[in-house]
Amino acid sequence: MFRTFRGGHSGGWRVTSVAAVTGEPLPFMPALSVTDSGAISLPLVPSRNAWRLVGAPSSLRYTERPEKQQLTAVQAGLGRVEATSAALIPIRKSQAWWDLTQEERRRIFEDKSHHIASSLRFLPAIARQLYHCRDLGEPFDFLTWFEFAPAHASLFEELVGMLRRTEEWSYVEREVDVRVVKEVLSA
Numbered sequence: 001m002f003r004t005f006r007g008g009h010s011g012g013w014r015v016t017s018v019a020a021v022t023g024e025p026l027p028f029m030p031a032l033s034v035t036d037s038g039a040i041s042l043p044l045v046p047s048r049n050a051w052r053l054v055g056a057p058s059s060l061r062y063t064e065r066p067e068k069q070q071l072t073a074v075q076a077g078l079g080r081v082e083a084t085s086a087a088l089i090p091i092r093k094s095q096a097w098w099d100l101t102q103e104e105r106r107r108i109f110e111d112k113s114h115h116i117a118s119s120l121r122f123l124p125a126i127a128r129q130l131y132h133c134r135d136l137g138e139p140f141d142f143l144t145w146f147e148f149a150p151a152h153a154s155l156f157e158e159l160v161g162m163l164r165r166t167e168e169w170s171y172v173e174r175e176v177d178v179r180v181v182k183e184v185l186s187a
Contacts, residue, residue: 055131
């Protein structure tokens, strides 16, 4: 299963901001569509009128069994009615990150940066899903999708601020922060 995020002129989410945190930005588009499919469609050439990012959910690569059990016990699913705010944060890490062994990346990810342990307190208010795209020829390694109620916007800011101050984030060479709100269809 692949998830496609397409910035363009129509979609179920209205884009409120696009900010380059590190590296080059994505062009601002007024809407974001999020779709699932069983295959990757032909790439949409990035243009002034649209961009497309594709990723696939995968196993939790740096998570140990007790951590996975903790996450499963408290995390919320995507698509909650009250979660009308969201963020798409595509990230590309440096070659130095990928040159590390799996064990070295795990030590930085959790033992030093406490990515999982520190993030647990933000659940279930913030739902998230990580999509891998490094091996798909995409311009990013990961697409992180977060959903939350507007009342939890400051909690979300606290979460991303905390993560961006970790050692793990010193390996990020490109990060874009796309904020969106759910388009509500009137009856």
